[in-house]
Amino acid sequence: MSHPVAPAPAPAARTRDRHRLLEKVVLLGPGLLFTAVFVAVPVLLVLSYTVFDRGRFGGVVYEFGLDNFTRAFEPTYRKVLVSSIWIAGLTTLIALVLGYPVAYAIAKLPDRWRNVCLVLVVVPFWTNFLIRTYAWIMLLNTQGIVNDALVGVGVVDEPLTLLYTRGAVVTGLVYAYLPLMILPIYASVARLDVELREASANLGATRFATFVRVTLPLSLPGVVTGCIFVFVPSLGNFVVPELLGGGKSVMVGNLIRDQFLKARDWPFGATLALCMVVFLIALFAIQSLVSRRYAVEGDR
Amino acid sequence: MSGRAQASGSRRLGWLWLPLLLCFSFLYVPIVALVVMSFNSGKSALNFSGLSLRWYPELFRDGDLGEALLNSLLVAVGCTLVSTVLGTMLAVGLVRHTRSTALDSLVMAPAILPDLMMAIGLLSFFAAVGVSLGLATVALAHAAFGTAFVVAVVRARLVQLDRSLEEASQDLGAGWFTTFTRITLPSIAPAVAAGSLLAFTLSIDEFVIAFFTNGPTSPTLPIEIYSRVRFGVTPEINALATILLAVSAIAVVVVAVAVGRTEDGDD
Numbered sequence: 001m002s003h004p005v006a007p008a009p010a011p012a013a014r015t016r017d018r019h020r021l022l023e024k025v026v027l028l029g030p031g032l033l034f035t036a037v038f039v040a041v042p043v044l045l046v047l048s049y050t051v052f053d054r055g056r057f058g059g060v061v062y063e064f065g066l067d068n069f070t071r072a073f074e075p076t077y078r079k080v081l082v083s084s085i086w087i088a089g090l091t092t093l094i095a096l097v098l099g100y101p102v103a104y105a106i107a108k109l110p111d112r113w114r115n116v117c118l119v120l121v122v123v124p125f126w127t128n129f130l131i132r133t134y135a136w137i138m139l140l141n142t143q144g145i146v147n148d149a150l151v152g153v154g155v156v157d158e159p160l161t162l163l164y165t166r167g168a169v170v171t172g173l174v175y176a177y178l179p180l181m182i183l184p185i186y187a188s189v190a191r192l193d194v195e196l197r198e199a200s201a202n203l204g205a206t207r208f209a210t211f212v213r214v215t216l217p218l219s220l221p222g223v224v225t226g227c228i229f230v231f232v233p234s235l236g237n238f239v240v241p242e243l244l245g246g247g248k249s250v251m252v253g254n255l256i257r258d259q260f261l262k263a264r265d266w267p268f269g270a271t272l273a274l275c276m277v278v279f280l281i282a283l284f285a286i287q288s289l290v291s292r293r294y295a296v297e298g299d300r
Numbered sequence: 301m302s303g304r305a306q307a308s309g310s311r312r313l314g315w316l317w318l319p320l321l322l323c324f325s326f327l328y329v330p331i332v333a334l335v336v337m338s339f340n341s342g343k344s345a346l347n348f349s350g351l352s353l354r355w356y357p358e359l360f361r362d363g364d365l366g367e368a369l370l371n372s373l374l375v376a377v378g379c380t381l382v383s384t385v386l387g388t389m390l391a392v393g394l395v396r397h398t399r400s401t402a403l404d405s406l407v408m409a410p411a412i413l414p415d416l417m418m419a420i421g422l423l424s425f426f427a428a429v430g431v432s433l434g435l436a437t438v439a440l441a442h443a444a445f446g447t448a449f450v451v452a453v454v455r456a457r458l459v460q461l462d463r464s465l466e467e468a469s470q471d472l473g474a475g476w477f478t479t480f481t482r483i484t485l486p487s488i489a490p491a492v493a494a495g496s497l498l499a500f501t502l503s504i505d506e507f508v509i510a511f512f513t514n515g516p517t518s519p520t521l522p523i524e525i526y527s528r529v530r531f532g533v534t535p536e537i538n539a540l541a542t543i544l545l546a547v548s549a550i551a552v553v554v555v556a557v558a559v560g561r562t563e564d565g566d567d
Contacts, residue, residue, distance in 0.1 A: 020397070023476045027393030031386040031447060032403065038444040039410050042421030045428060098326070101319035108313060117320070119556045124327050126548040128505055130522055131541040134529045135330035138337065141533070145333055175330065178323070236414040239507065243529060253416055260420050260512070270424075273417055280414065 049270035060266055068271035077255070081275060084252040087166065087241075088234035091173040092181075095230045096223065098174070099181035103222075104215075106182070107189040118186070125179040133243050136172050137163060140244070164246030172240040173230075180229035188222025189215065221291045228287050232280055252276055331545060338538035355539035365540065368524035371435055375510070375520055376503040378439030379446045384496040386443070387450025392484060394451065395458040410445040411452065418445065419512035426513060433515040441513040442506060446499035453498060457491035501551070 050068055053061045071077065106117045124132060139146050140162040147159040162168055192215060200210040238253030245251075252272055259269025313320075341352030359365065390407055410418060422441045423433075431437060465487070469479040485492075507522035514523060528537055 019476055023480075024393060024397040027389045028397065028403075031390035031393070031407070031451075034382075034386050035390075035407055035410075035444070035447065038422065038425070038440060039413075039418075040406060042425035043409075043413070043417065045424045046417070046421045049424065098319070098323060101316060102323040105313060105316035105320045108316065115556065119552060120324060121327070122556075123549050123552050124331060126501070126505075126552050127331070128522060128525065128541075128544050128548075130507060130525045130529055131334070131544055132330070134525075134533070134537060134541065135334045137529070138533050138538075139330055139333060175326070178327070182323075232414060236416040238416070239526070256416055256420065260423060266420075266424065269420060273420055277414065277417055 046270045046273060049267045050274050052267045054265040054267050059264075068268050071268060072271050072275055077272070080250055080255055081252055081272075084235055084276075085279070087169060087173070087251060088231050091170050091177070091234045092227050092231045094170065094174050095178050095181040096227060099178055099226065100185055100223070103182045103185035104189055106186050107192075118183075121179050121182050129176060130239065130243075132176055133172050133240055136168065136175065136244055140168050140171075163244065166245065168244040169241050169251075172244040173234045173237060176237075176240065177230040177233060180233075181226040184225040184229060185219060185222040188219040188225075192218055224287050224290045228283060231283065235280065236276060334538055335542045335545065338535060338542040340535050340538075343535065355535045356543075358536055359539050359543070362536070365521075365524060368519050368521045371518050372504055372521040375435055375439045375442060376500050378436070379442035379503040380496050380500040382439070382443035383446030383450045383499040384492060387447040387495060387499070388454050388485075388488070388492050390447065391451045391454035391458055392480070392488075395455055407451055408448050411448040415445075415506075415508040419509045422509065423512045433513060435514070435518050435520075437513045437515075438510045438520065439503075441509050442503040443499075445509070446503060449498050449502060450492075450495035453495035454488055454491045457488050461487055497555075 049060055051064055051066065053063050053065060053067070055061045072081070102121075106114055106121075109117060138144055141147070142159045142161065142163070144162075146162060150156050151159060196214055196218070197210055200214045201207070205213065235251075236253045236256075238251065238257045241251045241254055252275075256269045256272050256276070259265045259272065263269075337348065338355060339351050339353065340348050341354065342349035394404060394407065418441070422437075422444070426433060426437050466479055466483050469483045470476070474482070505522065507526060510520045511523055511526070514520065519527070525537070525540070528534070
């Protein structure tokens with residue numbers, strides 16, 4: 001922040017300016033230093049690793065090269081990247097299809113019930129993530145409750161293999177992040193003017209037309225935010241794929257974890273992480289475009 | 301406002317009760333199953349063979365779990381102290397003293413970055429600096445994102461605040477420090493408390509970053525749970541899960557009621 005040069009300020013004003021500067025430094029200094037050291041430096045360090053090589057016994061050899069990037073796009077790893085995006089995308093889609101009607105319904109409830117429902121949506125989310133995933137190990141087991149129910153009702157004769165499949169991974173991820181889809185959509189639907197919908201109905205639109213032409217477009221920012229909130233943690237997740245997917249459907253999160261903690265090839269792990277983050281940044285760019293566009297239209 | 305909400309609420313839900321019902325069954329069937337199985341008398345977490353409370357005392361005799369819980373509490377307290385002090389100062393500084401979006405993004409970055417990215421970054425950083433990993437490194441790593449959340453909560457309160465009190469205090473001759481401690485801080489105190497509670501909760505629950513920045517000898521509770529869950533299902537974990545569930549459910553309800561009450565008070 002640069003102060004414009006004022007022509008010979010009064011002494012009192014100068015002291016006040018000096019005090020403000022001191023206040024600014026005291027308030028911002030420690031926090032910014034902390035964030036620089038524990039956020040900016042670590043992230044930059046990982047980014048720098050992408051162009052270096054691993055040492056023979058782990059560690060990093062500081063010789064410049066782009067081998068990591070060519071390796072990340074070899075078929076083996078490309079397949080993992082693509083399948084992670086696919087799993088995270090499918091998770092997001094299912095969460096959206098499940099979550100939108102729920103958010104819409106909650107927004108239409110009377111105040112008292114609305115708050116009860118919101119608390120009910122939030123409680124599982126504040127429960128430990130590992131515990132929630134563990135619950136699905138229990139449910140999807142061959143001797144678990146889901147199989148008992150299916151066999152009991154007579155849908156299948158033999159228990160199905162549900163655990164350690166791609167479907168189990170998607171189920172676990174949807175379960176973990178569904179509240180993150182419901183809450184932003186709820187927020188944008190609840191903010192909608194009732195008058196807009198009433199106007200649409202008064203002008204002869206059917207309820208379906210009102211939904212498609214008025215409610216849905218105006219809730220789009222919430223939808224996009226919800227999708228990002230679900231997609232981002234799903235893509236980098238390594239716990240759910242490991243616990244519910246067995247070793248079979250490895251996602252990029254598992255790969256990064258293994259490069260850092262098992263193979264000790266930090267430069268390659270860093271490169272995979274960079275690929276993931278670049279993809280996410282592209283998504284954020286789309287999100288900000290959408291929200292800006294609809295914010296402008298909403299103001300008109 | 302409430303009149304309009306009432307009007308929209310009184311309209312019939314129609315078929316919309318169906319997704320609500322489906323969603324809440326999806327969210328709560330696993331949780332109910334977890335709780336029911338914790339009262340199983342058998343050794344299996346899959347077949348219910350009778351009611352029993354035997355796994356709960358078992359839990360309290362489990363020294364490793366107790367130690368892990370203590371470790372988690374230590375980390376969370378450390379994280380909360382650092383995040384609350386730095387986050388509150390940052391929030392005031394950012395709102396009152398700068399319009400820089402670059403500083404803003406730097407401060408909020410840890411809340412947006414994938415946790416795995418933070419985790420490998422901090423592991424690399426601690427390794428490069430040569431710090432040995434342990435509870436202290438976990439607490440610092442947690443404070444890195446805890447600070448961002450405290451900033452977010454406190455700042456939301458600060459921008460609503462009427463500045464005339466602070467200006468009056470300074471016009472009456474109080475220095476900036478006195479103004480800060482006597483006027484600004486008391487008026488944002490509820491937000492500071494909420495922010496520190498958030499930092500504490502996030503830290504207690506955090507797994508990924510702790511997994512990367514912790515040493516081998518002192519696991520936090522989520523790390524201990526992870527290593528047990530990997531080896532299959534036991535009623536003991538169900539009992540632990542039930543207790544954790546109860547704690548977070550009570551916390552959420554208390555916060556919801558408290559928030560509801562302050563909102564009523566404002567009207």
